[in-house]
Amino acid sequence: MAGSMADGRLVGRVALHGIAYLTLSFILMPLVFVTWLAFFAQEIPSFPPEGYSLKWFGAIANNRNFVTGLWTSVQVAVAATAIGLALAVPASLILARRQFAGNAVMSQFLLLPLVVPGVVMGTAIYVFQIETEIATGLPILGSLGGLVAGHTLIVIPWTVRLVTASLAGLDRATEEAAQSLGANQWTTFFRVTLPAIRPGVVAGALFGFVTSFGNLEMSLFLVGPGRITLPIAILQYLEWKIDPTVAAVSVLQILLIAAAMIITDRYVKLARVV
Amino acid sequence: MASLTLHGLTKSYGDVAVVKSVSLEVRDGEFLVLLGPSGCGKTTTLRMIAGFVPPSGGSICIGDQDITSLPPWKRNAGLVFQSYALFPHMTVAQNVAFGLEMRKASRTEIVPRVAEALRLVRLDGYSERYPRQLSGGQQQRVALARALVIRPDVLLLDEPLSNLDAKLRLQVRLEIRALQQQTGLTTVMVTHDQEEALTMADRLVVMSDGAVRQLGTQSDLYERPADLFVAGFVGRSTMITGIVTASGAFRSDGGLVLTCPATALQGPATIALRPERLTLGPAAQGLDNHAPGTVSFVSYLGAMLDVHVRLNATDHVMVQIPNRSDGLTPAVGDAIEVGWPASACLVFPREAA
Numbered sequence A: 001m002a003g004s005m006a007d008g009r010l011v012g013r014v015a016l017h018g019i020a021y022l023t024l025s026f027i028l029m030p031l032v033f034v035t036w037l038a039f040f041a042q043e044i045p046s047f048p049p050e051g052y053s054l055k056w057f058g059a060i061a062n063n064r065n066f067v068t069g070l071w072t073s074v075q076v077a078v079a080a081t082a083i084g085l086a087l088a089v090p091a092s093l094i095l096a097r098r099q100f101a102g103n104a105v106m107s108q109f110l111l112l113p114l115v116v117p118g119v120v121m122g123t124a125i126y127v128f129q130i131e132t133e134i135a136t137g138l139p140i141l142g143s144l145g146g147l148v149a150g151h152t153l154i155v156i157p158w159t160v161r162l163v164t165a166s167l168a169g170l171d172r173a174t175e176e177a178a179q180s181l182g183a184n185q186w187t188t189f190f191r192v193t194l195p196a197i198r199p200g201v202v203a204g205a206l207f208g209f210v211t212s213f214g215n216l217e218m219s220l221f222l223v224g225p226g227r228i229t230l231p232i233a234i235l236q237y238l239e240w241k242i243d244p245t246v247a248a249v250s251v252l253q254i255l256l257i258a259a260a261m262i263i264t265d266r267y268v269k270l271a272r273v274v
Numbered sequence B: 001m002a003s004l005t006l007h008g009l010t011k012s013y014g015d016v017a018v019v020k021s022v023s024l025e026v027r028d029g030e031f032l033v034l035l036g037p038s039g040c041g042k043t044t045t046l047r048m049i050a051g052f053v054p055p056s057g058g059s060i061c062i063g064d065q066d067i068t069s070l071p072p073w074k075r076n077a078g079l080v081f082q083s084y085a086l087f088p089h090m091t092v093a094q095n096v097a098f099g100l101e102m103r104k105a106s107r108t109e110i111v112p113r114v115a116e117a118l119r120l121v122r123l124d125g126y127s128e129r130y131p132r133q134l135s136g137g138q139q140q141r142v143a144l145a146r147a148l149v150i151r152p153d154v155l156l157l158d159e160p161l162s163n164l165d166a167k168l169r170l171q172v173r174l175e176i177r178a179l180q181q182q183t184g185l186t187t188v189m190v191t192h193d194q195e196e197a198l199t200m201a202d203r204l205v206v207m208s209d210g211a212v213r214q215l216g217t218q219s220d221l222y223e224r225p226a227d228l229f230v231a232g233f234v235g236r237s238t239m240i241t242g243i244v245t246a247s248g249a250f251r252s253d254g255g256l257v258l259t260c261p262a263t264a265l266q267g268p269a270t271i272a273l274r275p276e277r278l279t280l281g282p283a284a285q286g287l288d289n290h291a292p293g294t295v296s297f298v299s300y301l302g303a304m305l306d307v308h309v310r311l312n313a314t315d316h317v318m319v320q321i322p323n324r325s326d327g328l329t330p331a332v333g334d335a336i337e338v339g340w341p342a343s344a345c346l347v348f349p350r351e352a353a
């Protein structure tokens, strides 16, 4: 009896692990193939490869679109993340602590960009920016500022969510302790609150950055001549060629994001925050 | 060092008054304990003193300065929280130094004062640890050191011992009291543990339902409780309800006729009896009040026994006697004589039902 029960448990565990690894490999498969493809020697990808080469990585540097696209994407993602955080931290604090009419609605509202399709967001912002341009005469559409503004919107849900989550783990009494020891509200925020929610802030920044960096749909509406983001540069390249340069760019993108994650993880354990 | 005066301090949330016109003075260097059942407004009162809850009315003064409208960081009140509220990302030394940094003390001043504060709570050698590396009792002492090091005008403690185990609680209780006397700090502590309150306080305030019921020393509260609530809340007592029929004469609902102090007002009343004032057995015969009864329950407290004696269908009393193997040890069902002097009757008028 006991033996067969233990056997049953063993079978269950093997099955669980099997399914877990199957799912994992399913998720990883595209990444693995793209990486493999980036090293193929021939121009038209076919299996098995005729040989291996690093020349496609060299080709990236010679393509102006990829280079400026990467630079624009980094600029936009950094700026949008910074602005997103600066807005999300105070917003999360107020949502978590003040009871006011519409509090619940507001917190849902801030998460909305997560569920609204990128094309819809893009169209809406596009129209809004055009109207604003007409009304004010300022060059907004296609400018770096216009792009950052759009990306800030898709960064905010991540930063708000993660900062709010880490606020829940903060002992309010520590803030009161600081105040009773003579710290005013600002000092209390910088010396006690911010260090306590740092994991959420860092993780929110990372996820915001990755979201912005990889965004294609919304950016399509907001970029202007001579200023495109990396995902758009990839898309444009694919219209003409399908050589492994695109795979090489993707590998670069994957490496950048992986590096960001690893650095972040050394700073705060992501598995504990998300 | 200074005295602390509350005058008509009131707090309402909407229509609900949770602290009702509390007035009291904590003398310079005095250890005052706020005692009362859960939800009676102790924490709210303390948080008004600390500045975290804005009063709906009344005033708070430290010495002769009115601090009612000052923010917490300008009050110079040392606060120790039930959860300790240590800063988790700072070491013990940084925690203790925080208040001094806020006061813009110089490094050369901070270092020795932090060391002194940690020595005071016997935690020298722990300064580089983080709070999570300390036991509950040690965290508690860091919290105390952090509050003491700023030399506050008043020290406020909200159930500082409730997260400690019973044995540690006894020890820390003595330590806090010793520290308080050593530093001469005006202190207000909140607790609902009356043993803690009785052993630590110079004077106590009994609160119930947001209002002060009595302010006094231990013996004031125990021997001369102001009302039935205090009599029931401080120490143990059994109650006999009935009527004061004439000066010094009481008739219980169960028909007992008792002699009580002549000062008792005529009318419906309740008598509270402290269990240790009652006598069992033949010696009861000589006392002002005595009645035959039946032992209904005996509880064993180690050095003492609680003997519950039923006197009639409605009245029963609890008697505390020393636990002596040679003496009389009543058993459930025994017929026994109970007696007590008239002076043991604490008589409180009762609203007619």
Ligand SMILES: Nc1ncnc2c1ncn2[C@@H]1O[C@H](COP(=O)(O)OP(=O)(O)OP(=O)(O)O)[C@@H](O)[C@H]1O
Pocket (backbone or CB within 6 Å): B013, B018, B036, B037, B038, B039, B040, B041, B042, B043, B044, B045, B192
């Ligand atoms: N922010 C608030 N809003 C509404 N009611 C409150 C608020 N804070 C406290 N109360 C109410 O005020 C009353 C007193 O609360 P308080 O915390 O002062 O009690 P306490 O005496 O400290 O109790 P305990 O011994 O359980 O800690 C309670 O009935 C509580 O529900």
Ligand SMILES: [Mg+2]
Pocket (backbone or CB within 6 Å): B042, B043, B044
């Ligand atoms: Mg309380």
